Amino acid sequence: xxxFYLTLYVLVWPVIAAIVMAVxxxxxxxxIRKAKRxxxxxx
Amino acid sequence: xxxxxxxxxxLLLLGFYGLTFLVSLRIxxxxxxVDSYMVSNNxxxxxxxxxxxTATWIWAASFYAAASSGYKYGISGALHYGLWGALMILxxxxxxxxxxxxxxxxxxxxxxxxxxxxxxSQMILAGSNILGSVISLMVNFTAAGALVEVLSPLTFxxxxxxxxxxxxSYTLWxxxxxxxxxxxxxxxxxxxxxxxxxxxxxxxxxxPELFTEGMARLTPEQSSFFSKSAILEQGAPFFVAVLAYAxxxxxxxxxxxxxxxxxxxxxxxxxxxxxxxxxxxLGMLGFLALLAGVQPLDGDLNNLIPQMAATYLPPFVIGLxxxxxxxxxxxxxxxxxxxxxxLVMTDVYGKNIAKGKPNPTTMLxxxxxxxxxxxxxxxxxxxxxxxxxxxxxxxxxxxxxxxFPVIASLxxxxxxxxxFTSAVAAGFSMFLVTRFEMLPMQGVVAxxxxxxxxxxxxxxxxxxxxxxxxxxxxxxxxxxxxxxxAPFAVGFLRDYPVLLSSLTAYGVxxxxxxxxxxxxxxRFDFESIGxxxxxxxxxxx
Numbered sequence: 001x002x003x004f005y006l007t008l009y010v011l012v013w014p015v016i017a018a019i020v021m022a023v024x025x026x027x028x029x030x031x032i033r034k035a036k037r038x039x040x041x042x043x
Numbered sequence: 044x045x046x047x048x049x050x051x052x053x054l055l056l057l058g059f060y061g062l063t064f065l066v067s068l069r070i071x072x073x074x075x076x077v078d079s080y081m082v083s084n085n086x087x088x089x090x091x092x093x094x095x096x097t098a099t100w101i102w103a104a105s106f107y108a109a110a111s112s113g114y115k116y117g118i119s120g121a122l123h124y125g126l127w128g129a130l131m132i133l134x135x136x137x138x139x140x141x142x143x144x145x146x147x148x149x150x151x152x153x154x155x156x157x158x159x160x161x162x163x164s165q166m167i168l169a170g171s172n173i174l175g176s177v178i179s180l181m182v183n184f185t186a187a188g189a190l191v192e193v194l195s196p197l198t199f200x201x202x203x204x205x206x207x208x209x210x211x212s213y214t215l216w217x218x219x220x221x222x223x224x225x226x227x228x229x230x231x232x233x234x235x236x237x238x239x240x241x242x243x244x245x246x247x248x249x250x251p252e253l254f255t256e257g258m259a260r261l262t263p264e265q266s267s268f269f270s271k272s273a274i275l276e277q278g279a280p281f282f283v284a285v286l287a288y289a290x291x292x293x294x295x296x297x298x299x300x301x302x303x304x305x306x307x308x309x310x311x312x313x314x315x316x317x318x319x320x321x322x323x324x325l326g327m328l329g330f331l332a333l334l335a336g337v338q339p340l341d342g343d344l345n346n347l348i349p350q351m352a353a354t355y356l357p358p359f360v361i362g363l364x365x366x367x368x369x370x371x372x373x374x375x376x377x378x379x380x381x382x383x384x385x386l387v388m389t390d391v392y393g394k395n396i397a398k399g400k401p402n403p404t405t406m407l408x409x410x411x412x413x414x415x416x417x418x419x420x421x422x423x424x425x426x427x428x429x430x431x432x433x434x435x436x437x438x439x440x441x442x443x444x445x446x447f448p449v450i451a452s453l454x455x456x457x458x459x460x461x462x463f464t465s466a467v468a469a470g471f472s473m474f475l476v477t478r479f480e481m482l483p484m485q486g487v488v489a490x491x492x493x494x495x496x497x498x499x500x501x502x503x504x505x506x507x508x509x510x511x512x513x514x515x516x517x518x519x520x521x522x523x524x525x526x527x528x529a530p531f532a533v534g535f536l537r538d539y540p541v542l543l544s545s546l547t548a549y550g551v552x553x554x555x556x557x558x559x560x561x562x563x564x565x566r567f568d569f570e571s572i573g574x575x576x577x578x579x580x581x582x583x584x
Contacts, residue, residue, distance in 0.1 A: 003251040009118075010245055010331070013324030014238040020097075020317040021234040027090030028227060034088070043070060043083045043091060043220045 044193070044340065045353040047361060052195040055362055059369055060209030066228060067213040067221040077403045078578045080218035080410055081150040081385040082300045087223060089309055092302040095226035096314035097321075098374035099294050100132055101233065102179065103186030106325045106368065111344035113329025116273035117265025121326025123278035127285060129319035135289035136311035137510035139299040141453055143307065145569055146576040150389045152296040152449070157394050158575035159452050159567065160460035167467055168449065169390035171441045172293040176379040176386070177424075178434055180417060183372040183379070184425035190368050193349045194361065200426050206369070207422040210376045215414055219297060219381040226378075229370035233321060236367030239360060240352065241324050247355040248335050257334025265333065275539060283503060283545045284439060290449055291442030293382035294375075376421075383417045384410035393579060403580040436478065443548035444470030447502055448556045454514075456566045462559035470552025478544035489537040496543050497532045499550030501525030 001009075035042045047055075087095075105128065112120040146155045153172060157165035184203045191202025214221050245253070264270045289295055302310050328351050329344075337354075340346040352364045388410045393401045448463040473495065475481065482488050505521020536543045 003254045006254050007245075007251045010327045011242060013320045013327060014241045016316065016320035017234045017324060018238050020313065020320060021231065021238075023313065024090045024094045024227075024230070024317075027088065028094070029090075031088030031090050041070065041084060043087055043223050 044350060045358070045361065046193075047195050047358070047365065049196050051362065052191065052197060052365070055365055056205050056209065056369070059366055059373075060205075060212065063209070063225045063228065063373070064213045066225055067217060070220055070224055071217050075217060075220075075407060077388065077401075077406045077410075077580045078148070078150070079220060080407060081381075081388060082297060083220050083223060085147065085301060086303040087301050088303065089306045089313075091223060091227060092298060092306065093310045093313040093317070094230045095223040095378075096132065096295075096298050096310060097317040098226040098230040098233070098371075099222075099298065099378040100128070100314065100318050100375075101230075101321060101371050102183055102375035103190070103368050103372035104182060105322045106348055106371065107186075107345045109322045109326030110329035110332070110347045112273075112277050113326040113331075114333045114339070114344055114347055115329075116270055116277060117261050117267075117330060117333060119268050119270050119273045120265075120277065121323045121330060123273050123281065125319050125323035125326055127278060127281035128322060129315045130282075131285045131289045132295070132311055132318060133315040134285055134507055134510060135295060135299075136307055138290075138450055138453075139295075139311070140304075140307050142296070142299060143304050145453060145572045147304070147573065148578045149300050149576045150297075150385050150579075151293055152290070153386065153390045154394065154576055155572060156449065156452065156463075157390070158572045160458075160463050162395065164448075164452075164460055164463040165390060165394065167441075167464065168445060169386050171291055171438060171445065173383060173386050174434070175291055175438050175442070176293060176382045177417060177420060178438060180376055180379040180383075180421035181424045181429075183376040184421050185428070186372045187369065188425060189345070190349065190365065193346065194353070194365055199428075203422055203425045206372065206376070207418050207425075210373050210380065211414060211418045214377040214380045215411055218384055218410060218414075219301065222374075222377040222381045223298075223301065226374045229374040230317075232370040233367050234317075236363045237321050237324050240356065240364060240367075241327060243360060244328060244351055244355050245331060248331055253331065253334050257336075260334065260336055275542070280541050280545060283499075283542065283549070284443070286446045286450075286503065286506060287439065287442035287545075287549075290446045291438070293386055294378040297378075297382055297385060380414045380417055384413045387413040389579075401579055406579060440471060440474040440478065440544065440548050441467070443545055444474065444552040447506070447549065447553040450506060451553075451556055451560070453569075455560065456569070457560040457563050458556065458567070459560065459563045459565055462556050462563065465559055466552040466556035469555040470548045470550075473551040474544050474548040477547045478540060480540065484537040484540075484543075490533055492543060492547055493532045493534070493536045494529060495550040495554075496536050496546035497525055497529040497550070498554060499546030499548065500528040500532070502549045502553040503546075 109121050109124040112124040149155050153165045153169035156168050184206050187206030188199035188202035191197050192199040340350050352361050388406050392409045444467045448466045452458045477492050501521040501524040504524035505517045508520035509517025
């Protein structure tokens, strides 16, 4: 396997983790706004 | 090895637990509702629930074990830990949707078993859940002690005590609600640390050039993506445990009952991806250590991650790693405390002592006292550095035997309490015989158990297919797996007692459960579960 693919194999995981973090932060922001709008507790 | 100073470590711990405590104060209520204390409002949003599921499933051992696997098995090692761990979350959600459909107001899975079968099945499940959570709590406190001991001049016991007090402080008052809320911040800390640490260590070791010299250090097995030893020694036993851990773990069930019902699928898929990326990524540090020729300190593979960090990272990033591990172990420990309190509140006090008519105030204090006692037990056992391997083996086996009876009970009207308990008893007994080789594993005896294990393999594959594609697909895939495994297993599996015994537990419990159920004339009405499993306190107090 070439060095390029091995490098990709090692570094792809933090990239995916960062994408998941972004998705969760956006969703949480929406959840907070919705809870405030409806006057409900977040948890 | 580089160590953080006592002041730095104390400031980091005080900052972490202090901030978490302040966050938990924002949701604290003078009079908590008992149902919210266990499962929140049954309608938590996607972001919060996916983060909580991910953070809970990642415990400190996830990092150490993934890195150990990467170091030991090379290129595929981290995958054989992280991928199967991630799939545990994925494979449970189709069944989770069924649990929610049958009992929308449930607090524990054992409570549903009480409504389905009665006390003995409930207590088998609740007992194994309690034991599992106490062990998990102990392991997480142990990890805190070990981390503090390795990265600072403080002792192991200091680390255990600080973690125990810190986790209890923010979980005690609001229970599960605190656990879920604080999980979000703890997961962010973990992800930020992983995103920074993995590339930093990779480039410190020389970046892509590391492969030029490093690949020569690997054995042919370690440099193969399809390493037989990685599959048989790491991947396969983990794969077999996929459903057992998910069913046996109250922390997962609690989140299944807490998330908004229509968000179960996206929540669990996101948690699968998040868990996989973080854990496999950190497992890569073990692979990088192998490529760089790093020798683990004192020959202990658990030292790999702190050792790599201390050798190749600046002090600030070591502090970040410290917080990452503390976040991982705390998020799981607070979930364990919430799980234990829900089990004792619901299955011990609510269903058995109060006979379904609990006093909410008493029930709430039962939960809080449970947390205090569990923390004390966890701290004491962790400080004693007990060998938990045997306990883990027993709990894992018990979980393996209950998977089929639990799932079958919630889909098949014929399953009875007798079928459930006899399946668990038979599966567990046969597990003991194979795991501890009470009979010589040769000749007819070995063939018998290898065939039972093949059935177990068919059961695992069949149940996974059943969860996603329905009964017919489950039966077809199950029998195909059995037919494919049996010729391969006979004469072979006897040399792998861990795998043989785990599969035997699944196979025997499934066969006994099916056989006893077919003798029954009962036809259970599933609608009655929702009528029996209700909220303990309908109005907020």
